[in-house]
Amino acid sequence: MADVTRYDNFIDGQWVASNRYEPNINPSDLSDVIGDYAQADAGQVQAAIDAARRAFPAWSTFGIQARADALEQVGLEILARRDELGTLLAREEGKTLPEAIAEVVRAGNIFKFFAGECLRQAGETLPSVRPGVSVEITREPLGVVGLITPWNFPIAIPAWKIAPALAYGNCVVIKPAELVPGCVWAIAEIISRAGFPAGVFNLVMGHGKEVGEAIVGSRQVDAVSFTGSVGVGRGIAQACVARGTKVQLEMGGKNPQIVLDDADLDVAVELCTQSAFYSTGQRCTASSRIIVTDGIYDRFVAAMTARVGRIKVGSALAPGVDVGPVVSAAQLEQDLRYIALGKQEGARLACGGERASGATEGYYLAPTLFVDSTADMRISREEIFGPVANVVRVRDYEAALAMANDTEFGLSAGICTTSLKYANHFKRHAQAGMVMVNLPTAGVDYHVPFGGRKGSSYGPREQGRYAQEFYTTVKTTYIG
Numbered sequence: 001m002a003d004v005t006r007y008d009n010f011i012d013g014q015w016v017a018s019n020r021y022e023p024n025i026n027p028s029d030l031s032d033v034i035g036d037y038a039q040a041d042a043g044q045v046q047a048a049i050d051a052a053r054r055a056f057p058a059w060s061t062f063g064i065q066a067r068a069d070a071l072e073q074v075g076l077e078i079l080a081r082r083d084e085l086g087t088l089l090a091r092e093e094g095k096t097l098p099e100a101i102a103e104v105v106r107a108g109n110i111f112k113f114f115a116g117e118c119l120r121q122a123g124e125t126l127p128s129v130r131p132g133v134s135v136e137i138t139r140e141p142l143g144v145v146g147l148i149t150p151w152n153f154p155i156a157i158p159a160w161k162i163a164p165a166l167a168y169g170n171c172v173v174i175k176p177a178e179l180v181p182g183c184v185w186a187i188a189e190i191i192s193r194a195g196f197p198a199g200v201f202n203l204v205m206g207h208g209k210e211v212g213e214a215i216v217g218s219r220q221v222d223a224v225s226f227t228g229s230v231g232v233g234r235g236i237a238q239a240c241v242a243r244g245t246k247v248q249l250e251m252g253g254k255n256p257q258i259v260l261d262d263a264d265l266d267v268a269v270e271l272c273t274q275s276a277f278y279s280t281g282q283r284c285t286a287s288s289r290i291i292v293t294d295g296i297y298d299r300f301v302a303a304m305t306a307r308v309g310r311i312k313v314g315s316a317l318a319p320g321v322d323v324g325p326v327v328s329a330a331q332l333e334q335d336l337r338y339i340a341l342g343k344q345e346g347a348r349l350a351c352g353g354e355r356a357s358g359a360t361e362g363y364y365l366a367p368t369l370f371v372d373s374t375a376d377m378r379i380s381r382e383e384i385f386g387p388v389a390n391v392v393r394v395r396d397y398e399a400a401l402a403m404a405n406d407t408e409f410g411l412s413a414g415i416c417t418t419s420l421k422y423a424n425h426f427k428r429h430a431q432a433g434m435v436m437v438n439l440p441t442a443g444v445d446y447h448v449p450f451g452g453r454k455g456s457s458y459g460p461r462e463q464g465r466y467a468q469e470f471y472t473t474v475k476t477t478y479i480g
């Protein structure tokens with residue numbers, strides 16, 4: 001058997017070996033081990049937090065040009081290595097190579113964007129209500145931020161937390177998802193050569209129970225930014241709020257995609273297919289809830305069933321594949337449980353419903369479409385997070401809007417219509433952080449705010465200039 005490379009944690013500017021390593025396995029080919037990744041213990045997490053604390057005074061007042069140059073260098077190297085890093089991402093997470101390369105490009109552009117933000121940190125000066133006094137409003141970094149990320153965007157989500165954290169002068173301790181440590185390790189390696197002082201950026205890999213809880217439980221961590229599931233997020237929020245630590249959560253979704261009678265049928269089928277099945281349906285902005293009005297329902301279901309049947313499932317790295325494998329055995333089991341539940345609940349299985357085979361042994365699942373389902377079924381209400389979608393028939397736009405909003409989540413919501421009246425009404429009344437008109441619910445820009453409402457998000461938005469709301473604190477100074 002070929003030797004497997006070991007990848008260490010990065011603490012205080014040094015690569016630090018661990019007592020324990022876990023394999024990172026390719027979900028398209030279970031015989032392919034990408035590497036063995038260090039599992040940090042509590043002592044290493046503490047060492048990373050201590051290093052970040054020591055580095056903070058100098059980094060928070062570091063020259064903005066040097067800070068911008070370092071971030072720019074990270075972004076440019078990520079972009080230059082897009083094919084190599086895209087291959088790593090496709091191998092460890094299972095999205096197809098073109099999707100993976102696009103995610104790497106997004107990550108590179110995020111670092112470049114926040115390099116620019118280093119030079120655009122403006123304050124305000126106002127006259128005071130007291131004669132002879134003026135007021136200055138400025139932003140300052142928070143200190144040490146703990147970043148905890150999920151497996152479904154192994155490079156973009158870490159990038160959209162690391163880059164603003166560093167740009168606004170904070171020091172970072174990051175824990176990537178245990179299923180996909182490779183991409184964040186690659187970012188750490190790039191950062192280690194990009195001119196950041198030791199301790200400004202620290203990587204501790206491992207499981208949530210050990211490493212995640214040690215970060216969240218530390219009094220020396222000033223803020224925590226988390227993306228992941230609702231259950232874990234709520235627990236993190238409780239721990240942070242209990243000791244007054246700033247916290248930001250991006251969590252699940254059950255994003256509605258409405259198709260109205262007046263929609264262009266081909267556009268509707270294509271964007272619903274994109275929303276529901278691409279990236280194996282493993283996007284927090286995916287739509288697994290397609291709400292279709294009566295007049296177009298039968299035509300839509302026939303065309304969508306045919307389209308989903310043509311999706312090519314296979315290895316993430318194979319050319320011509322539309323949809324890669326599910327990320328892990330546990331996620332595959334969850335998807336199959338929901339498929340069984342959908343059948344039990346009385347939804348009609350139009351397509352898929354079983355495991356698919358590939359050229360190698362992997363977690364392949366046939367894209368699964370339920371139709372004639374109802375709004376109260378669990379498959380219509382709960383996040384499945386796989387290539388499983390269902391279609392619900394409604395009377396008209398008003399019923400579609402009510403159903404779209406009848407959820408505990410509120411991340412992304414889409415409508416497919418040629419009516420300006422309905423598009424405008426939906427834009428205003430959809431209870432979601434992001435609204436899509438004639439576009440898939442998934443697929444967002446990197447320079448504008450990202451986030452949701454209700455159970456999907458907690459705290460300020462991520463990305464774009466709005467990221468400063470979380471990564472800085474406001475100071476008001478009175479000058480007499």
Ligand code: NAD
Nearest residue numbers: 149150151176177207208212213228229232250251252284
């Ligand atoms: P998860 O909650 O299982 O894990 C997320 C991260 O939290 C991982 O790094 C994990 O190790 C860590 N973690 C687990 N338990 C922890 C604990 N007790 N304390 C501290 N950290 C802990 O989520 P996942 O399965 O990796 O990701 C899928 C979920 O992420 C889905 O619900 C999806 O909707 C959500 N997601 C949301 C967004 C968004 O922006 N809204 C984006 C991507 C994914």
